[in-house]
Amino acid sequence: MNYQVKALRDTDGVMILSLEAQDEADARRQAENLGYRVLALRPRQAWPGRLADRGGFSLALFSQELLALLSAGLTLMESVETLAEKEHRPAVKQVLDRIIGQLYQGRTLSSALEQFPAHFPILYVATVRACEMTGGLAEALSRYVAYQARMDQLRKKLVSASIYPVVLLVAGGLVTLFLLVYVIPKFSRIYEDVGGDLPFLSRLLMEWGRLLENHGMEVLAGFLLAAAGAGYLFTRPATWQWISRKLWGIPAVRERLRVYQLARFYRTVGMLLRGGTPIVTALNMATGMLPEWIQARLRQATNDIREGRTISQAMETHDLTTPVALRMLRVGERSGRMDEMMERIAGFYDEEMGRWVDWLTKLIEPLLMAVIGLVIGAIVVLMYFPIFELAGSLQ
Numbered sequence: 043m044n045y046q047v048k049a050l051r052d053t054d055g056v057m058i059l060s061l062e063a064q065d066e067a068d069a070r071r072q073a074e075n076l077g078y079r080v081l082a083l084r085p086r087q088a089w090p091g092r093l094a095d096r097g098g099f100s101l102a103l104f105s106q107e108l109l110a111l112l113s114a115g116l117t118l119m120e121s122v123e124t125l126a127e128k129e130h131r132p133a134v135k136q137v138l139d140r141i142i143g144q145l146y147q148g149r150t151l152s153s154a155l156e157q158f159p160a161h162f163p164i165l166y167v168a169t170v171r172a173c174e175m176t177g178g179l180a181e182a183l184s185r186y187v188a189y190q191a192r193m194d195q196l197r198k199k200l201v202s203a204s205i206y207p208v209v210l211l212v213a214g215g216l217v218t219l220f221l222l223v224y225v226i227p228k229f230s231r232i233y234e235d236v237g238g239d240l241p242f243l244s245r246l247l248m249e250w251g252r253l254l255e256n257h258g259m260e261v262l263a264g265f266l267l268a269a270a271g272a273g274y275l276f277t278r279p280a281t282w283q284w285i286s287r288k289l290w291g292i293p294a295v296r297e298r299l300r301v302y303q304l305a306r307f308y309r310t311v312g313m314l315l316r317g318g319t320p321i322v323t324a325l326n327m328a329t330g331m332l333p334e335w336i337q338a339r340l341r342q343a344t345n346d347i348r349e350g351r352t353i354s355q356a357m358e359t360h361d362l363t364t365p366v367a368l369r370m371l372r373v374g375e376r377s378g379r380m381d382e383m384m385e386r387i388a389g390f391y392d393e394e395m396g397r398w399v400d401w402l403t404k405l406i407e408p409l410l411m412a413v414i415g416l417v418i419g420a421i422v423v424l425m426y427f428p429i430f431e432l433a434g435s436l437q
Contacts, residue, residue, distance in 0.1 A: 045069035045085055046159065049078035069330075085279070086226065099134050102190055109183040118179065119145055137161060150174055153329045167190030168327060182317055187315045191277040193306065196392050203403040205408050214414030221421050227251035229425050244424045290333065297434055298398055304362065305391035307340075321380075322348055338360070353380065365392060 043285055047069055070080050072180035086232065104125070111121035122145065126138035126249050152171035157160040168185060173182035230251030253263055275281045292298050314324035325344045329337050339360040346356040354371040357363040367387045374383030 043081050047073050047078070047083040048081045049073050071262060085191070099137060101161065101166065102187065105183050105190075106186050109180055109187065112180040112183070118151060151179070156308065165314075165327060168314065168323075169317050169428070172314070172319050181195075185313060185316060189309065192309060192388070192392070196305070196395055199399055201394060203399050205405050206403075210410045210414060211405070212412075214418065217414075218416055218421065220427075222250065223254060226421075227255045227423065230255065244427050247421070247424050285295070286333070290335075298395065300336075301334075301364075301391050302395055303336060304364075305388045306331055307336075307362075308367070308384045308391070309388035312381050312388060315381035315384065321353065 043186055045066065066083060066085075066407075073080050076413075079220075100241055107125055108121055112118065116124065119142070120144055122138060126142060129135040129138060140157070141154045142146075144157065145151065150171070150175055152167050156167050169182050169186050170179065173179055175269065191329055195330060226247050228251075230248040254379055290299060310328045310331065311324045314327060314337050316319065319327070322344055325340060325347070329340055332340060339362055343356040343360045347353060350352055351359075354363075354368055354375060357371060358368055367390070370387050370390075371380075376378040
């Protein structure tokens with residue numbers, strides 16, 4: 043869940059942060075780990091309101107365009123002014139104009155971006171800040187664009203894999219609804235005179251048809267209320283937290299979700315280390331993107347690293363790695379290329395998750411088709427079963 047945190051830091055004054063956290067205590071802990079003193083915090087709006095707040099601002103597009111202008115030889119101020127001049131959306135142009143105003147006041151780009159937590163997450167700001175001292179802003183933007191593209195790759199694959207099953211479910215549901223709402227009431231009138239001779243399940247279907255015929259508006263109102271209630275529940279963070287807990291309780295799914303979360307974690311930490319962020323700070327910043335039970339382990343591992351243990355030892359002790367990843371971490375420690383090795387670990391996890399998604403998709407699609415076919419077929423057979431019996435008695 044996203045929290046808006048009003049916090050104070052001696053070097054920056056009062057700031058408004060946007061943090062992904064499990065609850066208010068977790069958001070407060072993340073801000074304190076980053077050196078802030080929390081003044082106030084509150085959960086942000088659900089996704090429709092957040093989309094409205096963003097006003098159409100695309101962080102990926104902003105980064106790509108700014109990177110292109112900087113690579114072409116323009117100064118930072120010229121680049122941002124160019125983006126503002128071409129922008130025709132008032133909300134986005136206002137954000138860019140305010141960033142320009144901050145830059146003219148002598149503030150760094152990271153400090154200017156930090157004023158707009160709804161558009162620039164804390165991870166993005168930290169990436170920019172880490173490279174400002176070295177003059178490698180273009181490199182930082184390039185690294186973040188590549189990082190975001192890789193983070194989105196698996197998510198897009200999961201979404202793509204779910205499209206066909208969802209289409210199957212919707213199509214099957216519509217056909218079933220048509221049979222239940224339109225066809226069965228017609229048959230119920232045909233079988234009114236022979237109701238006692240119908241099989242039990244056929245009688246149930248016919249009773250459903252009579253119910254719709256006599257109380258159709260009440261049933262429709264109840265259905266709409268149930269749909270509205272379900273829609274409201276699915277917009278609540280507590281609902282998704284409950285679903286997440288249930289999924290984490292399934293051993294096979296739990297392991298895959300763990301691999302997915304570790305891939306995000308290692309990629310984020312690797313990107314921060316590549317930008318020059320200290321390891322402890324990078325681990326603290328990556329905490330918010332993990333589930334609560336992994337966050338507790340990561341905090342323990344961070345304390346171990348702060349006390350002098352190696353990264354591989356801390357990750358192994360607190361079950362934040364796999365045998366392959368552990369070996370790669372040890373190689374990174376020996377070579378001094380821990381940032382590169384963490385990104386390779388994330389790539390390895392991404393490939394593993396991709397293979398699992400492909401296998402799951404191939405399994406679910408025929409199962410869904412079989413289930414939908416059985417449901418629709420059972421309804422049709424139960425409707426026509428009395429006709430079959432009547433034909434048999436006539437012979």
